[in-house]
Amino acid sequence: MTFNFTSETIRIVNYKILTAKTLEGFGGLLRKYCPKRCGPVFTEMIKNLLIVPPTTEGTVLNKEKLIALLTNEIGNSRLYTNEMSNFVWQPLADVSIYELSGIVGNKELQKIEKANLGKNVLHCYRVSNKSNQHGYGNYKPNMNNVFKFTGYNDRH
Numbered sequence: 001m002t003f004n005f006t007s008e009t010i011r012i013v014n015y016k017i018l019t020a021k022t023l024e025g026f027g028g029l030l031r032k033y034c035p036k037r038c039g040p041v042f043t044e045m046i047k048n049l050l051i052v053p054p055t056t057e058g059t060v061l062n063k064e065k066l067i068a069l070l071t072n073e074i075g076n077s078r079l080y081t082n083e084m085s086n087f088v089w090q091p092l093a094d095v096s097i098y099e100l101s102g103i104v105g106n107k108e109l110q111k112i113e114k115a116n117l118g119k120n121v122l123h124c125y126r127v128s129n130k131s132n133q134h135g136y137g138n139y140k141p142n143m144n145n146v147f148k149f150t151g152y153n154d155r156h
Contacts, residue, residue: 005040014044018062023074026065030079037069037084038141046091050099066104070112088116088149092124097152113152121149 005013013033020026034042049062069089072079079085091100101109123145131137136145 010040010044013041014048017041017045018048021061023061023064023068027068027074027077027079031082035080035082035084036141037080037087037089043092046095050095050103063103063105066100067108067112070104070109071115083143086120087146088119088121090121090124090149091152100152109152116149117151119149120146122146 013029017026017029017033020029030037030042030045034045049066068074068079072085072089091097097109104112122141122143131140134142136142
């Protein structure tokens, strides 16, 4: 299913994803609107998950949502069960690992990083999200351009 993502649609879908009251609801919306863990909705969602006001009730849930993305797990279930489940999520270069660590927790991020070492990760293209000469980019990755995960600070 393809969606026509206008700026207004992106804003509305992001609001729904970010305000999901449960991790299961969050996962369902992600699988529907971001099946390849990329695209304008996904990019905007990540930016918003990293902006956590210190007094917001949703702070804990945002942390759990980021952990679900990093581990591809919600409870005992897989977050993504499609072809993306074979790959570790590697944040793009515009995502500050320092900010991510501040929300998730340094020890938790290190634990997740250690568990993901050696797993497959897709190549991260330029931050501008413009396609390369072969038509691939962060919004349309080449599923054959795979690396082994070596850490969150090593982005290919």
